[in-house]
Amino acid sequence: MKAVRTPGGYSFRADTRSLVVVVALLAAALAAGVVLVGSGDFDIAPLDVVRTLFGSGTPQQDFIVNELRLPRVLVGLLVGAAFGISGAVFQSVSRNPLGSPDVIGFGQGSSVGALVVIVWFGGSATEVAVGALLGGLATGVAVYLLAWKKGVHGYRLVLVGIGAAAMLTACIQYLLTKAQLVDATRAMVWLTGSLDGRDWAQVWPLLALFALLLPVILAYGRPLRMLEMGDDAAYALGVPVQRTRTVLMLAAVLLNAAGTAAAGPISFVALTAPQLARRLTRATGPNILASGCMGATLLVTADWASQRLFGESRLPVGVVTGVVGGLYLLWLLVTERKAGRI
Amino acid sequence: MLVDSRSKPSAQTAPAPPTQTARRHALRAAGLLAATGVLVLVALASIAVGAKQIPLADVWHGLFHYSGTADDVIVHDTRVPRTLLGLLVGAALGVSGAVMQALTRNPLAEPGILGVNAGASAAVVSAITFFGVTSLTGYVWFAFAGAAVVSALVYVLGGSRAATPVRLALAGTAVTAALYGYINAVQLMDSAALDRLRFWSVGSLASANADTVTEIAPFIVVGLVIAALIARPLNAMSLGDDTARALGAHLTRTRVLSMVTVTLLCGAATAACGPIVFIGLMVPHIVRAITGPDMRWILPYAAVLSPVLLLGSDVVGRVITRPAELQVGIVTALIGGPVFIFLVRRKRMAQL
Numbered sequence: 249m250k251a252v253r254t255p256g257g258y259s260f261r262a263d264t265r266s267l268v269v270v271v272a273l274l275a276a277a278l279a280a281g282v283v284l285v286g287s288g289d290f291d292i293a294p295l296d297v298v299r300t301l302f303g304s305g306t307p308q309q310d311f312i313v314n315e316l317r318l319p320r321v322l323v324g325l326l327v328g329a330a331f332g333i334s335g336a337v338f339q340s341v342s343r344n345p346l347g348s349p350d351v352i353g354f355g356q357g358s359s360v361g362a363l364v365v366i367v368w369f370g371g372s373a374t375e376v377a378v379g380a381l382l383g384g385l386a387t388g389v390a391v392y393l394l395a396w397k398k399g400v401h402g403y404r405l406v407l408v409g410i411g412a413a414a415m416l417t418a419c420i421q422y423l424l425t426k427a428q429l430v431d432a433t434r435a436m437v438w439l440t441g442s443l444d445g446r447d448w449a450q451v452w453p454l455l456a457l458f459a460l461l462l463p464v465i466l467a468y469g470r471p472l473r474m475l476e477m478g479d480d481a482a483y484a485l486g487v488p489v490q491r492t493r494t495v496l497m498l499a500a501v502l503l504n505a506a507g508t509a510a511a512g513p514i515s516f517v518a519l520t521a522p523q524l525a526r527r528l529t530r531a532t533g534p535n536i537l538a539s540g541c542m543g544a545t546l547l548v549t550a551d552w553a554s555q556r557l558f559g560e561s562r563l564p565v566g567v568v569t570g571v572v573g574g575l576y577l578l579w580l581l582v583t584e585r586k587a588g589r590i
Numbered sequence: 591m592l593v594d595s596r597s598k599p600s601a602q603t604a605p606a607p608p609t610q611t612a613r614r615h616a617l618r619a620a621g622l623l624a625a626t627g628v629l630v631l632v633a634l635a636s637i638a639v640g641a642k643q644i645p646l647a648d649v650w651h652g653l654f655h656y657s658g659t660a661d662d663v664i665v666h667d668t669r670v671p672r673t674l675l676g677l678l679v680g681a682a683l684g685v686s687g688a689v690m691q692a693l694t695r696n697p698l699a700e701p702g703i704l705g706v707n708a709g710a711s712a713a714v715v716s717a718i719t720f721f722g723v724t725s726l727t728g729y730v731w732f733a734f735a736g737a738a739v740v741s742a743l744v745y746v747l748g749g750s751r752a753a754t755p756v757r758l759a760l761a762g763t764a765v766t767a768a769l770y771g772y773i774n775a776v777q778l779m780d781s782a783a784l785d786r787l788r789f790w791s792v793g794s795l796a797s798a799n800a801d802t803v804t805e806i807a808p809f810i811v812v813g814l815v816i817a818a819l820i821a822r823p824l825n826a827m828s829l830g831d832d833t834a835r836a837l838g839a840h841l842t843r844t845r846v847l848s849m850v851t852v853t854l855l856c857g858a859a860t861a862a863c864g865p866i867v868f869i870g871l872m873v874p875h876i877v878r879a880i881t882g883p884d885m886r887w888i889l890p891y892a893a894v895l896s897p898v899l900l901l902g903s904d905v906v907g908r909v910i911t912r913p914a915e916l917q918v919g920i921v922t923a924l925i926g927g928p929v930f931i932f933l934v935r936r937k938r939m940a941q942l
Contacts (some may be wrong), residue, residue: 394931408931411928412927421919422792425788425917571771571772
């Protein structure tokens with residue numbers, strides 16, 4: 249932790265290690281993105297990809313890179329970052345490494361919204377995304393209100409979320425049984441989470457949302473860090489506890505719902521990214537930026553792996569994150585238990 | 591018993607005057623009898639109500655004077671097996687929930703929440719897809735293995751006896767999420783399997799027939815008997831490990847037997863009709879409000895009242911979207927979710 253003083257009398261503090269980690273992770277995410285752009289049925293060398301991105305590739309490369317693959321990779325990066333950040337905020341608010349949005353019902357809420365559109369209305373991809381967004385937001389608000397009792401307490405939020413998740417899972421399964429087999433398969437792909445066929449139309453709304461929400465979340469990063477010490481301590485230090493929590497949760501739910509709307513409820517990124525980021529930065533607090541970069545790296549790497557490892561069958565990226573995340577979760581539970589932290 | 595530690599003295603902790611104890615026992619026995627009466631009524635309703643309504647007189651005729659009329663065939667071949675399966679599965683889920691809550695001393699413990707049902711589901715899905723197992727007797731063993739592995743895993747991961755309700759619930763939910771990810775992936779790779787599994791994985795009694803009932807019954811009966819045998823040691827263990835040991839309870843043996851019970855009951859129930867959540871959560875709570883913390887009364891009450899809830903949900907599911915059906919797993923989740931949230935919102939739970 250270093251304090252930097254500027255001549256004008258301002259000063260700010262920066263943790264060198266965190267800063268280095270954020271920069272390194274950002275570089276890693278972009279590098280993974282470049283590799284992902286270059287890989288597919290038509291392989292392009294990473295250097296050529298970079299050259300094409302800066303506008304000096306062949307027309308063929310230009311079409312493949314800028315029209316076909318770049319939007320997919322950008323969606324992957326943004327969705328990964330959205331999951332990472334919302335996971336960091338939720339784990340920090342609930343003060344529990346397992347209190348991430350995909351465990352406590354928000355993913356399921358988005359899924360119900362999307363499935364209603366797929367199964368009942370046979371809607372287009374955009375309509376499915378809108379359905380997912382609305383479903384996620386409605387779930388977020390409902391869980392928050394149900395957990396409200398003279399203020400929202402982290403644990404109660406998590407448990408109410410678990411109850412809501414169970415109910416929503418029942419709705420998902422009901423919708424699956426009502427569907428035609430074709431719709432059911434489509435719903436299943438959506439439920440697993442996939443980046444296939446994403447184009448620029450998905451990139452812009454995500455980017456706009458990021459521009460809007462990231463400053464808000466970062467601005468509330470410091471109060472959030474004090475909130476981790478417990479409500480009373482934070483209150484004594486002058487943090488408006490309920491307002492901080494409400495604003496942060498709303499922003500995180502929005503980010504998570506937007507990410508889910510764009511790519512489906514890709515599991516475990518929100519759970520793992522903040523934990524891995526924290527282990528790298530070794531800093532206290534929510535590690536918002538590092539978590540975002542870590543989420544982006546994870547998701548893009550997983551997408552690359554899902555394209556490469558399964559040969560012809562090309563499983564959706566959610567399968568890879570699901571399996572890897574499940575293993576990671578076991579490890580997390582074991583180590584955290586040994587350390588007596590959870 | 592953590593959740594309901596109102597200072598009502600049980601027969602064990604504070605010996606009451608004999609007349610009072612006797613009166614309380616008589617009262618509880620009467621209550622159990624009344625609950626059994628309710629169960630009989632619900633079972634009759636479950637036989638009578640459905641896509642085709644059958645008058646009670648014809649139900650009676652089909653049960654005891656079978657003569658091959660259309661109604662008799664419906665009663666005999668469809669409704670009776672379905673009702674019997676509901677009885678067995680309901681009792682299994684309720685009792686396993688009660689045992690889990692006692693074992694973990696945790697008011698939120700429940701086979702659905704703790705991922706035991708999901709473990710059994712994942713194992714059954716693997717059996718159907720990868721090993722080509724199609725018969726119930728074949729995949730019930732997979733269900734046992736899955737339920738056993740996951741219940742042990744969650745119990746250990748959640749922190750064994752030191753677990754708080756939140757830890758255990760989170761460990762269970764996270765493991766459930768991982769397992770559902772796996773189940774989804776399997777279904778994606780094989781659309782024929784998806785078509786079969788999407789109905790099974792909801793939790794439904796609709797596929798019941800006489801064979802299912804006879805294949806499942808031995809496992810559940812054994813599980814229920816073991817549960818009845820460990821009621822006393824579980825009572826002692828609710829006072830804490832040290833006191834229980836001092837009272838002469840075998841801690842390790844009781845825990846192992848509890849896990850065996852839970853595995854048998856949940857595995858068999860899940861294999862027969864898919865994952866059904868929340869029965870094991872709701873019923874023990876209702877029962878405890880009636881009987882107090884004595885496991886020797888909680889278990890029989892749970893065994894009687896759980897099927898009431900399960901069959902009731904099944905009847906409701908058959909009625910509200912007639913002539914189609916709402917699977918019982920969906921109905922119980924929709925009823926159970928609010929109950930769960932209510933429990934969480936209570937003062938004691940919020941403090942944890």
